[in-house]
Amino acid sequence: MNIALLTAAGTGTRMHTEIPKQFLHIRNKPVILYTMEAFQKHPQIDSILVVTLDAWKEMIWAYARQYGVTKLKWVVEGGSNGQESIRNGLQMLEKECGLEDAIMVHDGNRPLVSDEIISDSIAVYHSRGSAVAAIPCIEAIYRSSDGERSSLSFDRRELYRTQTPHTYSLGKLLWAHRQAEKKQIRNTTATCTLMTLLGEEIYFSGGSEKNLKLTTAEDVEIFEALLQKM
Numbered sequence: 001m002n003i004a005l006l007t008a009a010g011t012g013t014r015m016h017t018e019i020p021k022q023f024l025h026i027r028n029k030p031v032i033l034y035t036m037e038a039f040q041k042h043p044q045i046d047s048i049l050v051v052t053l054d055a056w057k058e059m060i061w062a063y064a065r066q067y068g069v070t071k072l073k074w075v076v077e078g079g080s081n082g083q084e085s086i087r088n089g090l091q092m093l094e095k096e097c098g099l100e101d102a103i104m105v106h107d108g109n110r111p112l113v114s115d116e117i118i119s120d121s122i123a124v125y126h127s128r129g130s131a132v133a134a135i136p137c138i139e140a141i142y143r144s145s146d147g148e149r150s151s152l153s154f155d156r157r158e159l160y161r162t163q164t165p166h167t168y169s170l171g172k173l174l175w176a177h178r179q180a181e182k183k184q185i186r187n188t189t190a191t192c193t194l195m196t197l198l199g200e201e202i203y204f205s206g207g208s209e210k211n212l213k214l215t216t217a218e219d220v221e222i223f224e225a226l227l228q229k230m
Contacts, residue, residue: 001046001101002122003093004039004071004165008032008052008060008108009078009085021214022108023056027227031214033063034111039104040069042118049074050108051089081187083194087177090170099171102126105191106165109214112226117206118165124205125167131205132192133163163207166191176200 008022017024022032032050039045048069050060054077064072076092078085086105093103102125106113117133124131137159142150168176173191179198180186188194192202214220 001097002044002104003097003101003170004045004048004104004106005086005089005093006032006035006039006048006050006106006108007078007082007085007089008035008050008056010082010109011053020053020056021220022052023059024214024220026220026224029067030063031111031223032060032108033067033069035106035108035113036064036069036072037067038111038113038115039106039118040071042115044119044122045071045104047071047073049076049089049093051076051078051085052108053078082190083177083180083186083188086173086191090173090177093170094174097170099169099174101170102167103170103173104165104167105173107213110164110211111214111223112208112210112212113165114208114211117208117211120206121165121167124203128203129169130172130195130200130203131165131167132202133165133207133211134160134204135163135207135209137161160204161207162190162192163211163213164190167205168195 011020023030039048048071052060057075060075074092076088079088121131137156141154143152144150176194185197195202
């Protein structure tokens with residue numbers, strides 16, 4: 001099976017809104033619903049799990065009923081950070097699914113994930129054993145310790161920006177999170193980061209500039225503009 005694990009447990013502090021960013025209504029629909037619908041309509045996705053804030057769990061189910069997201073099978077309470085939230089979702093799937101099932105970990109606030117991105121992630125996973133959506137870096141990148149100055153730049157031809165989904169077998173993800181507990185690796189920002197910290201090689205699948213993560217008010221403006229063109 002191919003299962004989408006959507007993370008929607010953030011509190012949205014960088015958005016400076018009372019409502020978590022994944023529940024903001026854009027054109028009369030919450031952001032998380034756009035994301036759920038993207039996986040609902042993809043023919044290769046069998047089931048969806050959403051990890052979210054405890055107070056919003058029933059709302060996720062309500063959205064699914066209202067908009068016909070029939071592939072939603074589980075809604076799980078998140079943890080204190082992204083790594084813990086993903087682990088909570090995996091622990092639920094361990095009870096219900098096989099270790100060889102493909103799990104697509106995806107940010108709930110990346111609502112414009114396309115059919116092509118999902119399909120390529122599945123294809124690369126089956127050929128290479130893992131898949132991390134990524135796009136080439138097209139701008140100059142500098143490193144700075146104070147945010148004001150730098151003398152260290154990187155060759156952008158060798159740099160890629162990762163997005164989601166990140167696709168691995170359930171068994172591999174459970175292994176990674178158990179290793180993280182043993183090695184006291186905490187609060188990694190992404191599954192691919194955890195894997196590289198554990199010495200694992202990652203393989204890139206296709207991403208898109210449109211597959212943006214809604215983190216700031218400016219991101220929401222871009223999302224709204226893209227929706228108007230669709």
